[in-house]
Amino acid sequence: MMSEGKPPNTILFSILTILIICCWFPAGTRAKNSSSCVSSSCGQISISYPFRLATDPPNCGHPDPIFELQCLQNRPILQPKSGKYVVQSISYANFSVRVSDLGIVEKNYTSCPAYSSDSLWDTTNYMSLYLQSNKDIILVSCLNPVNRPLYVEDPACGNRTDFLNSSRVYNYLVVGWVPDSELAENSCREDRRTLVSSDALSGNNASYTMIHDSMAYGMGLSWFRALCGECDRSNGFCSLEDNKIRCHHYCYEDTPFEERSFRCKLDYYGALIFVVGVGIASLLGLRFILGVIFVIGFLLYKRRKQRSSQDKNGAIEHGLDPESSAVELEKR
Known part of the structure; x- marks a missing residue:
């Protein structure tokens, strides 16, 4: 039957x-960690996928070298192609990491940033500057004194190499973006720049010690792109929305049918x-x-x-x- x-x-x-x-x-793209490795630690920082220590097996982290951290003097060090940065914290909830320039020593107000944050732009496809929460700090050298609120005198980190023939050079830290025309107007040249988290520096009347403390606190970087592999392979657009990784697929008239997901x-x-x-x-x-x-x-x-x-x-x-x-x- x-x-x-x-x-x-x-x-x-x-x-x-x-x-x-x-x-x-x-639908959202889930953050995947295929590794079964146990989390490592360096100092007070817990380290797990996509990050790993250099002493951990390669399969315990993302394959991109940017996620391999060195543990030096009990401090995790992030090493892009140029520069070294101390990892101050890692947030696995919102896919961000806070780092500070290795040259800056907390409460040592004669220490100076050793690297320019511009080098981080071309570091990797998986780590990006967290622009929404960062502010520029620009180190400038000037032939003439500048009497403007945003120009804070810098007694320690000046650079005379651009004005070797001058007997006096004025050095400043400037919070925020400065147009080239303004620098030229004041006979100033940009030496280097760094980024600081806006959580550590607010207001327009910052003092030198406040700016230095904010540089020691560090800047925010986003690493959510490290978890977009599945979305990228399906030709999708990966984004971070409300602390969730989303994958969107867009269709256009000129997209061949066989190339559409x-x-x-x-x-x-x-x-x-x-x-x-x-x-x-x-x-x-x-x-x-x-x-x-x-x-x-x-x-x-x-x-x-x-x-x-x-x-x-x-x-x-x-x-x-x-x-x-x-x-x-x-x-x-």
Whole structure:
């Protein structure tokens, strides 16, 4: 005896509905850590994927060299292509890391940044400057004194190499972006720049010690791109939204069909899929209604035929002519 199952059209409609529900709306890309390694530590900093210490197995972190940290004097050191930065904290919740220039020593106000943060721009595809939470600190040297609120005299980190023929050079720390025209107007030249977290420096009347403390606190970098591998492989656009990694696929008219991702095709042809789905649902609904009507009619017909058969059998048992019995029944 064959087992009863769903009609083929119903199964196809169910599969189509599930695909539309699962793939119609954009979904987040989960942060994946395929490593089973135990977290390391250096000083007070816990280190796990995508970061790893140089002494950890290579498979315990992201393959890009930027995520390999050195532990020097109990301090984790981030080493881009140029420069060294002390890792002050790592937030695995919002995919950020706070680092400070190795040349800056906390509360040592004669220490100076050794590197320019500009070098971080070309460091890697996986680490980016966290611009929303950072402020520029520019070290400038000037031939003439500058009397402006944002120019804070720098007694320790001056650079005379640009003005070797001058007997006096004025050195400043400037908070924020300064146009080249303003520097030229004041006979100033930019020496180097660094970034500081806006959480450590607020207001426009910062003193030298406040700026130095903010440089020791460090700047924020975002590393969420390290967890976008699956999205990148599917030609998606990876972004960080509300501390969640999202993968979006965009479709354009000139994008070849074979180069579009499965979800991209669903998004692009979503309207057609919706119309087809509604059409299939309508046909199935109509078929169901007609089937119900047919079943009810068939049952009524069988019931009437059964009653007629019972009446004839009763008439025969009483010795009556079935036709005359039927007439009698109609008269009654």
